[in-house]
Amino acid sequence: MSSTRLLSPLINRNSNNGYNSLRRLGLCFGLEKQRIENFRFLCSSASAMTEASTKAEALSFETLNPNIKVMEYAVRGPLVIRAGEIEKELEKGVKKPFKEVIRANIGDCHAMGQKPITFIRQMLALVAYPELLHDSRFPEDVKQRVRTVLEGCKGGSVGSYTDSPGIEVIRRHVAEYIQRRDGHPSNWEDIVLGSGASDAIKNVIKLLICHIDCKEPGVMIPIPQYPLYSATLAEFGIRQIGYYLDESKNWGLDINELQRAVDDARKKCHPRAIVVINPGNPTGQVLTRQNIEDIIKFAYNEQLFMLADEVYQHNVYAKGSAFFSFKKVMMEMGEPYNKMELASFMSSSKGYMGECGLRGGYVEVVNMNPMVKAMYLKAISAMLCPTVLGQIVMDAVVNPPREDEPSYELYMKEKSAVLDSLKLRAEMVVKTFNTFEGYSCNPVQGAMYAFPQVKLPPGAIRAAAKADQSPDVFYAFELLENTGICIVPGSGFGQREGTFHFRTTILPQPEKLKEMLEKFQAFHQKFINKYKN
Incomplete structure (x- = not known):
């Protein structure tokens, strides 16, 4: 769709206020003034002939949800x-x-141009067309995993709804993956599968929409940040609290800057959570363990819910850099930090998998209040269930071939x-x-x-x-x-x-x-x- 066709419906043919709203929107998007003037002319000309017979719109640009107007996704x-x-x-x-x-x-x-991982695509082929389970071209370890997953699907079909938090056996596999990664227990009932990490992130942030002491909620996000966060906060009417990463120190995270940001924010809103993206998007930095410990201490002192965006945990390249999950560090810090509230996110879109379009992801919620968790599960039930093929991809990621299995060599x-x-x-x-x-x-x-x-x-x-x-x-x-x-x-x-x-x-x-x-x-x-x- 052309830019003209995309934006022209937003111009109210009878209202300068509508035009000015569009102009501000267009300039914010980086569109030059002349193109916006052209849009207005075209729409005004087209609408003049039918103005008399047009009924008042039930949904106009003026009556549109204002949060949608200001939301951007760069x-x-x-x-x-x-x-x-x-x-x-x-x-x-x-x-x-x-x-x-x-x-x-x-x-x-x-x-x-990245080629799909054979193991993942073989699993997808078999779950979508189980007749291939009798095909000798597919390795036995793939078939066994597919049988296990299909047993968890109602009617033995990926075309059926699953439980809202996802297929139980896959949630159990995610918990086992986290336990192997961190060396600390993970409860499968704390795992919620989603249609990509983005879906899981939005469902958790949604829980924070509550005015406290007549102050609007605020969430701390890094600057630069992945635009999902600024877009989601705008959509939900939550104040964005930006904290700057230090470019001169390879986009490091300075605790003094966190303190400045939260102190300034408390004058205007009630800070409720902090988002940390590690490894970083768009900056590509990897946090040190000490930096993570300092962030956890800060969040504890400021009573903030932690959201750890860890979808790039497989993507670490630089010599001397290593990925440490927030949960692992938090648990190893001991009391009182191991009792803090944390949501950690993972996706099948990134890493070595790159299965963006299949939309698989998960969140592990740690130390969430039981009553809050019940409401959280109730809220996600309204969406029925995450995409089932995305759940299958997530299972392939967290339950890959083992060294003694036939798929292992090619997979590695x-x-x-x-x-x-x-x-x-x-x-x-x-x-x-x-x-x-x-x-x-x-x-x-x-x-x-x-x-x-x-x-x-x-x-x-x-x-x-x-x-x-x-x-x-x-x-x-x-x-x-x-x-x-x-x-x-x-x-x-x-x-x-x-x-x-x-x-x-x-x-x-x-x-x-x-x-x-x-x-x-x-x-x-x-x-x-x-x-x-």
Whole structure:
């Protein structure tokens, strides 16, 4: 759908207030003033002929939920819409200075050429078509797992509803996985499966919507952050409490900054929880164990619920870096910290699996008040159940082939190949960006992204202001139109005032990534020369 078709219905043909609301929305999305004026003209012209016969709208832009108006999700914003338009133009033979769009805006592994893990896809094939259980081409360990899962499905079919928290045997496998990972017990009844980690995250944050002492709730999130959090908080009417990561210390988390953020927030709202993303998205940092201990102590002192986004726990590349789960550290700190409330999230979309579209994920809720937990389970029951194929993928992740099983050798070969390649690409991206004029890029210790800072020349700042765009948005649109490379401006994730960043994935396969970086470098040099004065 074109940008015009997407936004034009939002313009109220009879109301300047409606137009001004749209204009503010459009500018926030980085759309230039002239395009918004064009949208208004087109809609006004089209509606003039039918104005007399049009009834009052039951749902208009003025009466729309105001939280939806302010909600943004940067990784699927206007740049991505424009990228889709460009792809359609290329298909029609429109001449461009490039042959394809490279979507480096989102962590969609398979879309960027990553091959599925055979073990996972074999399980999916068998659960979807159980007749294949009699096919000798499938290993026996895969068949046994599928039989176990199908026994947990009503009617022996993945087409049936499951329990709202998910299939019991898979929840038990998740608990066993966590216990192996951390060396501490995990109760399967504390595991709730979801349609991706995003679904699980939103269901937990929803529990925090409550005014206390006439103050609105607030949730602490890192800046830069994954836009799911800012979008969800806006949607739910919860105040965002941003705490800045320290770019000069490889995006480290400073406890003094946490204290500043929460102290400032208490003047306006009631802080209820803190979100920590480890490994980091979009920044790619991996927290040290000491840093995690300090965060836990801070959360204890401030009486905050902890949300640990740990979906990249398999993606750690840098020498000396290691993943420690919040639960493991919390339990090993002993009293009183091991009694704290924690929700830890995992997904099958990332890691070495990359099964984004199948939407598998889980949350482990630790030390949740029993009455709250009962209400939480009641709330998720309204959604019936998470996608069953997503649950199956999660089972394959937490219950992989063992060393004595026939699928083990191929599974380990494919898993290692993905992670080893991601490590090389992480190093390639950082090394290359640090050769660009005006660029600085911290090491990608983990996850799937780089978040370099770029110093833009004065001419670019002026050109962006003239176009009513943030300078990083202006830069990203210029990059897309001239090279076909789609990235996400740093303003979509949050950044310190006066600095400009963008997020790019490291997911293009090595040869494609090399090509992308060469195009990027050539564009950047031309951009600097064009706008240097």
